[in-house]
Amino acid sequence: MDKETFIQKAGSPLFTDRYYKKAASLLQEWNGIEEIKGTAVIGVPLSKPSISHSGACFTPATVRKLFHNYSTYAVETREDLQSSKLTDCGDVLMHATDIKESYRRIEQSIEKLIRENPSLHPIFIGGDHSITYSLVKGMSNAKAGTIGVIQFDAHHDLRNTEDGGPTNGTPFNRLLSDEVLQGAHLVQVGIRNYSNSEYYHQFALEKGIRISTMKDVQEKGILCVIEESLEYLQGKVDHIYISVDMDVLDQAYAPGCPALGPGGMTSRELLEAVYKVAQHDKVCGIDIVEIDPTIDFRDMTSRVAVHVMLEYLRGIDIS
Template sequence: MNRLPYMQKAGGPPFVDRHYPKAAELLLPWDGKEQVEGLAVIGVPLSKPSISHSGASFTPGVFRRLLQSYSTYAVEDQTELLSSSKVVDMGDIVMHATNVEESYRRIEEAVSAFVEEHPSCLPVFIGGDHSITYSTIKGLTGIKGNVGVIQFDAHHDLRNTEDGGPTNGTPFRRLLEADLLKGENLVQIGIRNYSNSAFYHQYAREQGVTIFSMADVKKQGIAQVIASAIQYLESKVEHIYISVDIDVLDQAFAPGCPAIGPGGMTSDQLLEAIHLLGKHKKVCALDIVEIDPTIDFRDMTTRVAVFCLLEFMRGRESK
């Protein structure tokens, strides 16, 4: 049957140029059967445990849509991602409508099963708030073993659970207390003034957490900070998990972040860091969290997340 004239598939790009492939073409839906190797996007739409109001559960859908806004070609080193890179879209993990603990369990179970069945895959988790990281790492460690973490964040996320239960401020405290992560295997980058208390900063130091504040980032440069973080972790752990809380960015670059604040990274600094980390063979997973599309301006914040994926892919191409 012939197609009707002037009709196109819903959700496609509004304008098509045969010589301008869109980044959305890098994303291939999983058929439910094939063995997945390389990168795989997994949506984790949970934001109910957020301390502040958050619509981060909407981010996976917006993230996929915005892939239509960019090409697959990096001018700086003439890398064409479409020629050799593909990302399998695994869809979203279904959250429980009201039970947060059940949602955490589902994330852990889904991640564990996925990694066990697809051991050559590198999952990219699109949150969701930062509380998902406890469950994604827990699911991974059961299969991968000894995992270290490089966390980009304005906050330590080491709050206690007695005052409010598990929230987006507690994931790394929970991982430490469950002995799923050693403090000495956690590197935090971008920690900044007036976003943490003295108590939790001291707790981080007592646990052996390596901390690079924003002052360190500005003084040393992001490339040196990443080199130091990798050099420190690679001899200690089998795998490295990258966790990107978008509030590591200055509020000028992330208006759609629930916990915006001044004094953070530029988007250029973050993207350089992600590109460098994409080159490292021990990186086993990446998450991007704490984006609320409902308060964003022209999708600015989610666009940074899309660029993070593309720059991570470019880094992997140059390994």
């Protein structure tokens, strides 16, 4: 800031406190040349394949902006993330009209990034849930060994592609069909009533998918469900990927989800779950999807996403 004219860079915070380190300070822009070591943020702004109207393509920008609203300090455990490195790789450029081309760009970009930066640990900001197909496929192409997925979601996302092509309801069906992912390597947490059909629930069971419903979460507790899920995957896969569909949350906590509904998780349960999973040494990345900032209330849902990212980073840092 010019102290004589009091002119500062556009977009700078309106107020700063020298003793309050903001989470935005963690984001370090990648120069596109140096090797990326550690955790990185990558925006995947695609929402045209969504079954319902969605402005999830605007989420990466909204989430980055909200990093200015929070600190780096976790008071409950007296941990400060200030020393953590969070490289911002920018966003994958989507094609204006060709959805399949956008999927190809996502897969190719992620595969290349991971091959060239083997220690890269990505946090993907969607976008709708259809991007998970391309993200997992790109990671699978670049990494040796098998990938397992822990999916936080109200829905199975196993819909067929014949009735509407690849959409945000089909990513896990596509991953299974293309043998990128085995049914026994997929764990779904938070599946709830009146968000799925009998056909797709039976399909999930036949494929060997491990399902924990919201009733399981309520009766066992979220940490017990996560411990069981990790123990289940531990000996089956080489890498564990986390996919967070924000509609796993109750509508009271996620008004910006296109497919919001009652009976879901609390934000506290989701944060505890992500932190717990992130500590596992086989975790290789995470995506956060299905937020529409254009219908959100005071960015409530995007604010939860920021906390998911920070809890994930905190878990990774101590693992």
